Amino acid sequence: MRNDLAFAIRTLLRQPALTLPAIATLAVGIGATTAIFSTVNATLFRPLPYLRPQELRVLGTTVTDGRVTTGRIAPIEVARLQDPSLSIVAAAAITPTFDASLVTRDGTSIPLSVCAVGEGFFPLLGLPMSAGREFTHDEHVVTAGNGPPPSAILSYRLWRDAFGRDAHILGTSIHVLEFPDAITVVGIAAPELDIPHHTDMWVNQRIDPTNQSHSFDGYVRVRPSTTPQRLQTELAGVMGRLAHEFPAIDKVRVYTVKTLVEAIVGDLGPTLVLMLSATALLLLLACANVTSLLLTSATSRTREIAVRVALGATRGRIVRQLLTESAVLASVGTVAGVSVAYVGIRLLLWYSASNLPRLDAVPFDGRVLLFAFAALLTTTVLVGFAPTLRLATTNVATLMNDSGRSATSGRAQQRLLMLLVVAEIALAIVLVTGAGWLVRSFMNLEHTDPGFVAEGRLAVDVLVPYAKYNSPERVLAWSQQVTERVKAIGGVRSVGSSPAFPLHAGRNNVGVTYVLFQGETADPDHPRSSRYHAVSPDFFDAMGIRLLAGRGFTADDRQGTGPVAIVSQSFARRYLAGRNPLTTLFSFGYPTIDPKSLRPIVGVVDDVKYASLAEVPTPTVYLAQAQWPYWQMTIVVTTALRDSATMTSAVRAAMQAVDPQLLLRFETVPHIVASSLELQRLGLTLMVLFAVAALGLAAIGIYGVIAYASAQRRSEVAIRMALGATPSGVFWLLVKQGRTFAMLGTLLGVGGALVVGRIARSQLYEVRASDPLVLVSASAMVLVIAAVAIVVPARRSAAISPAGALRLG
Numbered sequence: 001m002r003n004d005l006a007f008a009i010r011t012l013l014r015q016p017a018l019t020l021p022a023i024a025t026l027a028v029g030i031g032a033t034t035a036i037f038s039t040v041n042a043t044l045f046r047p048l049p050y051l052r053p054q055e056l057r058v059l060g061t062t063v064t065d066g067r068v069t070t071g072r073i074a075p076i077e078v079a080r081l082q083d084p085s086l087s088i089v090a091a092a093a094i095t096p097t098f099d100a101s102l103v104t105r106d107g108t109s110i111p112l113s114v115c116a117v118g119e120g121f122f123p124l125l126g127l128p129m130s131a132g133r134e135f136t137h138d139e140h141v142v143t144a145g146n147g148p149p150p151s152a153i154l155s156y157r158l159w160r161d162a163f164g165r166d167a168h169i170l171g172t173s174i175h176v177l178e179f180p181d182a183i184t185v186v187g188i189a190a191p192e193l194d195i196p197h198h199t200d201m202w203v204n205q206r207i208d209p210t211n212q213s214h215s216f217d218g219y220v221r222v223r224p225s226t227t228p229q230r231l232q233t234e235l236a237g238v239m240g241r242l243a244h245e246f247p248a249i250d251k252v253r254v255y256t257v258k259t260l261v262e263a264i265v266g267d268l269g270p271t272l273v274l275m276l277s278a279t280a281l282l283l284l285l286a287c288a289n290v291t292s293l294l295l296t297s298a299t300s301r302t303r304e305i306a307v308r309v310a311l312g313a314t315r316g317r318i319v320r321q322l323l324t325e326s327a328v329l330a331s332v333g334t335v336a337g338v339s340v341a342y343v344g345i346r347l348l349l350w351y352s353a354s355n356l357p358r359l360d361a362v363p364f365d366g367r368v369l370l371f372a373f374a375a376l377l378t379t380t381v382l383v384g385f386a387p388t389l390r391l392a393t394t395n396v397a398t399l400m401n402d403s404g405r406s407a408t409s410g411r412a413q414q415r416l417l418m419l420l421v422v423a424e425i426a427l428a429i430v431l432v433t434g435a436g437w438l439v440r441s442f443m444n445l446e447h448t449d450p451g452f453v454a455e456g457r458l459a460v461d462v463l464v465p466y467a468k469y470n471s472p473e474r475v476l477a478w479s480q481q482v483t484e485r486v487k488a489i490g491g492v493r494s495v496g497s498s499p500a501f502p503l504h505a506g507r508n509n510v511g512v513t514y515v516l517f518q519g520e521t522a523d524p525d526h527p528r529s530s531r532y533h534a535v536s537p538d539f540f541d542a543m544g545i546r547l548l549a550g551r552g553f554t555a556d557d558r559q560g561t562g563p564v565a566i567v568s569q570s571f572a573r574r575y576l577a578g579r580n581p582l583t584t585l586f587s588f589g590y591p592t593i594d595p596k597s598l599r600p601i602v603g604v605v606d607d608v609k610y611a612s613l614a615e616v617p618t619p620t621v622y623l624a625q626a627q628w629p630y631w632q633m634t635i636v637v638t639t640a641l642r643d644s645a646t647m648t649s650a651v652r653a654a655m656q657a658v659d660p661q662l663l664l665r666f667e668t669v670p671h672i673v674a675s676s677l678e679l680q681r682l683g684l685t686l687m688v689l690f691a692v693a694a695l696g697l698a699a700i701g702i703y704g705v706i707a708y709a710s711a712q713r714r715s716e717v718a719i720r721m722a723l724g725a726t727p728s729g730v731f732w733l734l735v736k737q738g739r740t741f742a743m744l745g746t747l748l749g750v751g752g753a754l755v756v757g758r759i760a761r762s763q764l765y766e767v768r769a770s771d772p773l774v775l776v777s778a779s780a781m782v783l784v785i786a787a788v789a790i791v792v793p794a795r796r797s798a799a800i801s802p803a804g805a806l807r808l809g
Helices: 002-013 016-045 075-079 121-125 156-163 228-245 260-265 268-310 315-350 366-392 396-402 411-446 472-487 539-543 569-575 644-658 669-675 678-712 714-722 727-763 772-798 802-808
Strands: 056-063 088-094 098-103 109-117 151-154 173-176 183-188 201-204 217-222 253-259 457-463 492-498 511-517 528-535 547-550 565-568 585-589 599-605 620-624 632-639 664-668
Touching: 002 016, 002 315, 016 260, 016 268, 016 315, 016 366, 016 678, 056 260, 075 088, 075 228, 088 109, 088 121, 098 457, 121 217, 151 156, 228 253, 253 260, 260 268, 268 315, 268 366, 268 411, 268 678, 268 727, 315 366, 411 678, 411 727, 411 772, 457 644, 457 669, 472 492, 472 632, 472 644, 492 528, 492 539, 539 632, 565 569, 569 599, 569 620, 632 644, 644 664, 664 669, 678 727, 678 772, 714 727, 727 772
Parallel strands: 109 201, 151 183, 528 620, 565 599
Antiparallel strands: 056 217, 056 253, 088 217, 098 109, 098 173, 151 201, 173 183, 457 632, 457 664, 492 632, 511 528, 511 585, 547 599, 565 620, 585 599
């Protein structure tokens, strides 16, 4: 074996023109595949740090009749899962994270992400505290009077950064502006605890188990070996009983179940799996390329193999030697590929992938190295099989003839080489088509009308401290004062505010309510539902949201005046078809509606996409902020200035003049829109890189095979020209063969692209797998590359001198 290895290394070193391109090609294929696998490993396969994480599930709910819902779960639906007869060991509810401001010891404020959790949340996860204790039962009990003061468990990150790992923090009180009372620190969470993502502090919440509000997230731990089918069956039974008791909220509702990994990763998981599939195709293309190189070089070794066989070498000995050479080539390519993967991952994280879930760290652990080793073995077999079969299974006479002066390659080898050309073209078309789909999908998203104008707008996130502004009147007074000061800034055109902001992560979650129109009777089986927002009078103008009918809110729409509402176009289209919205009154509520609390619709505005640019517009009700005040809001400033930094400084100064303790977060609205496409942009970038690599590999591979085939026909071409054939006739003769295989590869590639497109269509926005523009463009691009790779060697062969070629032949 040592001799085989030494001989293989010497053989490859004597052929740098073969060895270096082969190693570079494998490095690209293996490097891309390993890089993407390492991200898949980090997101989907890397174990979560919790106790038996495979038993953890995240619960939500949805409805089956298509009405609007939050997708979240109600406490009563969590409480009913505390049943020993079920496969569920424990269940807990938490609220989504919200922003807050921690006042440090030196009097400054730092931003916090706070999560209020119900009883059983920490025991369910099974991570011990770094210090202190978990919440007790008494800290979660719902009482009629004033219960114990609020308690907090700090994240290890907050404890380290804000308190310098002070062990004496336990039992002391901290001041958070948004809480009316001081908060007692009872514990420090484990460093690994990160649910919900980036939470800085967990506070105890007294959740009423009869609460029917769908504004919570549910977590459960199931018994070991519980199958998804059994869990779904049990959950369906629980929801069926709830639907009988509470038809208004649960009549057509079902539980939704995700593993903890699926819930954390979200849409990133399917995107990375799609990218891994693309890199697998790229690796196949690289292997086909190297196989072509090895086959074209095999002819030069036929005499060597023939002599070794004549001297008594067995077929097995020849096969072992040839596979050793392939293994050496694949090993060097794998080492280079792993290095390429490591650099690629660093670039990927720098490119902002580190902001995506579970990609803050992408380790090259044992699983990644095992994958690289599997790629090595696979590559060794794929690139070594055809040349080994060609050289080791042919009889001595044939080998001697093939090595002769005028010999040409056997028909079997020619067919195999051309099949490789077909495969390279087909694979390249699939990859380029995939990139085309993502480009088209991304462009469709970018050009989708979000319902507002992003350019020239600045968003300011602010949370008004409840302890300081503990009444709606104070909040509204603060809001009015801030609005007036910001409006007075030169270059400001309008100022609006709302607690929810379109496409803003963490600010796009809105409430859902039932609506009932005047004169109608409530239908508990099929209630009408709608999202709702509270907005300031100038919000629509500040955001550039089109008013389609009626009027917007005014300063007269305030507390003490008649309640009014504005609805979205989809609300009017779905619920008020054939009726005049501006003469319609309705009431709303959840889970019950007070039919006496009627309010008129005074305006209709364009649909706005809040959750994502890809979402289908949903019915929405807008309420006057002065009649429905919130403590948390995003203020949007429309400015004529192009310099956002100057406007940010001016707005910050104006707002801090009202209250210097407020923490303000500034972001341009175009950046918010762009950030909402971060995942799609990552997938697009990777796929385009793969497509470019595929085109390059295909061009090199096709050129090498056609050049080799043309060289093998040199004597035939010389004879034809000596007998009167013209150079143009010879040129088209050589092109014809390549053209046939190019067309066959195109047909196979288009067919493969259609199959792959149907599988990947869930990742695309308004793009069909059979989109003719994408298919034709991708095919044309690959065919142009293939044509160049075919024409260049054909022209070179057509330009040879017959006499010189015959002397060389």
